[in-house]
Amino acid sequence: MAGFHPQAGRMGLTIRPLQAPDREAVAGMLVDCGAFSGEEVRVALEMVDSGDYTVFVVEQDGAVCGYSCIGRTPLTLTTWHLYWICIHPRAQRRGAGMALQQYVEEFIRSQKGERLVLETSGRADYERTRRFYERAGYQQAGRIPGFYKAGDDCVFYFKLL
């Protein structure tokens, strides 16, 4: 991460790599946001704890209100995966998610990454999430019906960076 530094920017937001004391805030937002099953929360935290991924947090007014977990996609040259992004409900609709996403994209560019791919749910209650990615410039690449469970499709997105 040489040459890539925490960003203190607009709207009192600071974005920086996750540190050990942030774990409690990350666990809290994964539960409080209501979007994830218990199994999903467990896997998301395992990935944070593993040290195998790059994890950034966003602070608003000094409190961690969101995080993002990314990594190089195995067996690809310049593709990265967005595994998780979560913004605490109390901080949503105030630009923290988009600022975090733009920071992550800039970080990936700094690592010579050329595209970011992600999967999300096709469920009605994920419509705001899908609109978020579309506003951020992601293209829908495909859909697999019933992927997560009956009535819960997987929708693939990617963005060329």
Next chain:
Amino acid sequence: MAGFHPQAGRMGLTIRPLQAPDREAVAGMLVDCGAFSGEEVRVALEMVDSGDYTVFVVEQDGAVCGYSCIGRTPLTLTTWHLYWICIHPRAQRRGAGMALQQYVEEFIRSQKGERLVLETSGRADYERTRRFYERAGYQQAGRIPGFYKAGDDCVFYFKLL
């Protein structure tokens, strides 16, 4: 795998779970088929060795000539992933791949799996592979340009079982 047994069927083919002495044949076919980079061969063998996946081999006239590596897709209820399939070039075009694929699908059904998803390359030299999946009833679900490397798209397929 209770109630699911090796299949000795048409064309002198036997399909059964991988055993430790099969590893050399699997490594040989991954190299000899010419479809995989050194890094891909290394990852494929790591997955065989890990014990975390379900691996079947197909024997023709008593010699292992192909293998398939599958597993439940994390965070889904009834979706499985086909991670690798490889048939030794000397055994290709003789039905071993399709017999192995049908066996794998039947195994997944026996585990209450309802769909199998896979990713393959969009490269011209993978056209025969894509036609294989299409003949086997797989639908193209999407494509991400340049996913593996420049000019090497990822193509997603799925089949409802």
